Amino acid sequence: MDFGTILDAALSSALGPQAIVFALAAIGLNVHFGYTGLLNFGQAGFMSIAAFGLAVTVVTWDLPFLVGILVGMVGAVLLALVLGVPTLRLRADYLAIVTIATSEILRLVFGAVEFKDTFGGSNGLTGFVRPYQNLNPYSDGFSLHIGSFGIVSFSKNDLWSITVGWLLVALSCLVVWALMRSPWGRVLKSIREDEDAVRSLGKNVFAYKMQALVLGGVFGGIAGIFHILKQGSAVPTDFNTTFTFYAYAALLIGGAARVLGPVVGSIIFWFLISGIGSFFSEATGGSDPVIPDWIMTQTQSSLVRLILLGLGLMLLMIFRPQGIFGDRREIAIDGR
Amino acid sequence: MAVELNAARSALASISKEPGSKKPDAIVVGSNITRTFGGLKAVDVEHIEIPRGVITALIGPNGAGKTTLFNLLTGFDEPDEGDWAFNGKKLSNVPAYKVARLGMVRTFQLTKVLSKLTVIENMRLGATGQRGERFFSAAFKSLWSSQEDANTVRADELLGRFKLDAKREDFAGSLSGGQRKLLEMARALMVDPELIMLDEPMAGVNPALKQSLLEHVKSLRDEGRTVLFVEHDMDMVRDISDWVIVMAQGQIVAEGTPQSVMADQRVIDAYLGAHHDTDITEIDLQDLEAEADAELDAEKDKA
Numbered sequence: 333m334d335f336g337t338i339l340d341a342a343l344s345s346a347l348g349p350q351a352i353v354f355a356l357a358a359i360g361l362n363v364h365f366g367y368t369g370l371l372n373f374g375q376a377g378f379m380s381i382a383a384f385g386l387a388v389t390v391v392t393w394d395l396p397f398l399v400g401i402l403v404g405m406v407g408a409v410l411l412a413l414v415l416g417v418p419t420l421r422l423r424a425d426y427l428a429i430v431t432i433a434t435s436e437i438l439r440l441v442f443g444a445v446e447f448k449d450t451f452g453g454s455n456g457l458t459g460f461v462r463p464y465q466n467l468n469p470y471s472d473g474f475s476l477h478i479g480s481f482g483i484v485s486f487s488k489n490d491l492w493s494i495t496v497g498w499l500l501v502a503l504s505c506l507v508v509w510a511l512m513r514s515p516w517g518r519v520l521k522s523i524r525e526d527e528d529a530v531r532s533l534g535k536n537v538f539a540y541k542m543q544a545l546v547l548g549g550v551f552g553g554i555a556g557i558f559h560i561l562k563q564g565s566a567v568p569t570d571f572n573t574t575f576t577f578y579a580y581a582a583l584l585i586g587g588a589a590r591v592l593g594p595v596v597g598s599i600i601f602w603f604l605i606s607g608i609g610s611f612f613s614e615a616t617g618g619s620d621p622v623i624p625d626w627i628m629t630q631t632q633s634s635l636v637r638l639i640l641l642g643l644g645l646m647l648l649m650i651f652r653p654q655g656i657f658g659d660r661r662e663i664a665i666d667g668r
Numbered sequence: 669m670a671v672e673l674n675a676a677r678s679a680l681a682s683i684s685k686e687p688g689s690k691k692p693d694a695i696v697v698g699s700n701i702t703r704t705f706g707g708l709k710a711v712d713v714e715h716i717e718i719p720r721g722v723i724t725a726l727i728g729p730n731g732a733g734k735t736t737l738f739n740l741l742t743g744f745d746e747p748d749e750g751d752w753a754f755n756g757k758k759l760s761n762v763p764a765y766k767v768a769r770l771g772m773v774r775t776f777q778l779t780k781v782l783s784k785l786t787v788i789e790n791m792r793l794g795a796t797g798q799r800g801e802r803f804f805s806a807a808f809k810s811l812w813s814s815q816e817d818a819n820t821v822r823a824d825e826l827l828g829r830f831k832l833d834a835k836r837e838d839f840a841g842s843l844s845g846g847q848r849k850l851l852e853m854a855r856a857l858m859v860d861p862e863l864i865m866l867d868e869p870m871a872g873v874n875p876a877l878k879q880s881l882l883e884h885v886k887s888l889r890d891e892g893r894t895v896l897f898v899e900h901d902m903d904m905v906r907d908i909s910d911w912v913i914v915m916a917q918g919q920i921v922a923e924g925t926p927q928s929v930m931a932d933q934r935v936i937d938a939y940l941g942a943h944h945d946t947d948i949t950e951i952d953l954q955d956l957e958a959e960a961d962a963e964l965d966a967e968k969d970k971a
Contacts, residue, residue, distance in 0.1 A: 507807065515798045515816065516806030522782045522793050528744065529780035533794050533859055534768035535801070543803050665783045665841030 340482030342607030349562035352497030357579040358594030360551030366588035368544040369524030371428035377435030379556025380571035387566035390460035397463035408553030443568030456567035468492040493562040587655025688715030698752030728915035773861035783841025791823035794858025846877035866897035
């Protein structure tokens with residue numbers, strides 16, 4: 333068993349592009365759920381509409397890359413408006429139902445055979461990433477290791493993606509921080525606590541919820557665009573509901589309603605899921621595996637990480653429901 | 669101020685005691701307001717006028733429609749029909765937040781403090797017209813910090829007045845029931861309302877705090893605001909109200925000064941039941957049964 337391989341896998345994933353995608357998506361969910369109390373179960377929908385907005389503009393319509401980015405972001409904003417108008421006046425659960433349904437509808441439409449000419453069917457679209465990769469200043473990959481003991485390694489493309497990605501994460505966090513310390517953020521947090529009280533003080537609750545939905549959706553859109561840029565293809569099946577729920581897991585690990593909660597949560601989430609996955613793959617692999625075949629084969633071992641992830645989330649909810657950054661006193665208030 | 673108050677009070681003395689009577693200077697005027705829930709007519713008010721500058725109590729037994737009327741007047745619920753006006757401005761179909769901005773602010777029967785915000789943040793939220801509450805200026809602190817400071821000063825004054833200054837940095841969720849009522853009242857004052865509507869301000873408040881709460885309600889009137897409150901506590905009604913409106917089964921059944929209302933037979937009947945001063949052991953059981961049977965028969969005939 334090679335612990336260098338395990339550490340390399342865990343760290344490369346925790347600091348790599350995949351964690352960045354989830355950090356960005358979770359920052360959006362933090363605005364929705366953490367600050368405003370909006371249950372958005374369709375963050376994957378915001379991601380997919382922005383991703384395909386870019387891909388379709390560049391590949392199908394043959395327009396410039398920057399126009400594609402713009403189309404993608406406008407798509408995310410429009411989706412928020414369309415979802416918000418009918419549901420934000422209703423109870424929170426309706427938004428949850430509508431968003432999860434919409435994200436699935438979008439995924440199925442983008443993958444439909446009927447629209448193969450536009451969205452590329454189940455294989456999705458490729459060939460829009462050139463302008464992005466052309467900007468890459470790095471000529472080599474990066475790998476840090478002590479002897480043969482690996483610590484972390486990135487390919488040339490990943491190195492460019494994490495540079496852009498962490499910059500985006502930092503900018504997003506800055507925006508969230510600046511907004512949430514303001515009176516505007518105070519209104520959002522108050523809406524999360526009690527809508528009617530906010531209304532009775534003369535605030536237009538609907539308008540604030542809509543602003544929050546759009547802002548979080550824009551972060552979701554950035555996550556979607558970054559996702560297809562870092563892997564070079566827009567594939568509809570990437571944007572299934574698991575995507576949203578992994579982002580929620582990351583948010584809850586880090587702590588909701590904390591600026592850095594989703595970022596640290598995402599790093600921890602991917603460190604654990606890749607680390608544990610790599611550990612079991614190493615432990616069951618080779619001619620003389622540490623864990624013998626009759627307990628677990630290598631195929632089975634790939635699922636164990638998900639079992640442990642579920643167990644970990646349960647323990648987190650029991651022993652540290654506020655997440656890493658949360659304030660225990662806030663959770664104690666709920667118990668009253 | 670005291671002169672005005674006395675004038676307003678003496679004006680009330682000459683007003684007719686009939687339900688829905690006209691007031692010389694009414695801040696809220698409403699007519700034909702109805703609201704049904706399924707088959708139940710929760711509110712059916714022919715005419716209501718709230719006098720300006722004094723404390724008006726809205727009383728009535730449970731289910732009389734007091735809170736529903738509150739919800740209708742403040743835009744938290746929509747009536748089946750009816751129109752009402754605040755300072756002459758019609759409020760039908762005006763959303764709740766706009767009603768509050770006009771200067772008509774309410775509190776809630778089940779206190780609504782924002783638990784996970786500190787007491788001072790609860791207070792700051794109440795201030796109106798904040799530049800920092802607009803999305804595009806929110807991110808730039810220099811645009812709103814001076815206004816925020818001014819609001820904080822005002823909030824601290826109010827906290828001092830309501831004796832909540834020691835709790836300034838505590839989460840509102842950690843306050844006791846009575847302190848929450850105080851906070852809600854203080855927060856409503858941050859809006860600087862002309863009419864403040866208190867829904868059962870005494871519910872769940874311990875007797876020691878009650879007296880100081882009474883003083884606070886009186887102080888609202890003394891600084892020139894109109895107060896309308898719903899209450900079950902008769903001592904409070906007698907103690908502080910200048911005018912009393914009595915509701916039963918959705919309708920206004922009586923109005924008047926506290927003394928005259930408490931002596932009104934319709935009020936006593938509505939509140940305590942027509943048999944309230946008979947000893948139940950003396951009531952003839954057979955009479956009661958006959959009465960009940962007659963009622964049942966009547967129902968059957970209807971069906």
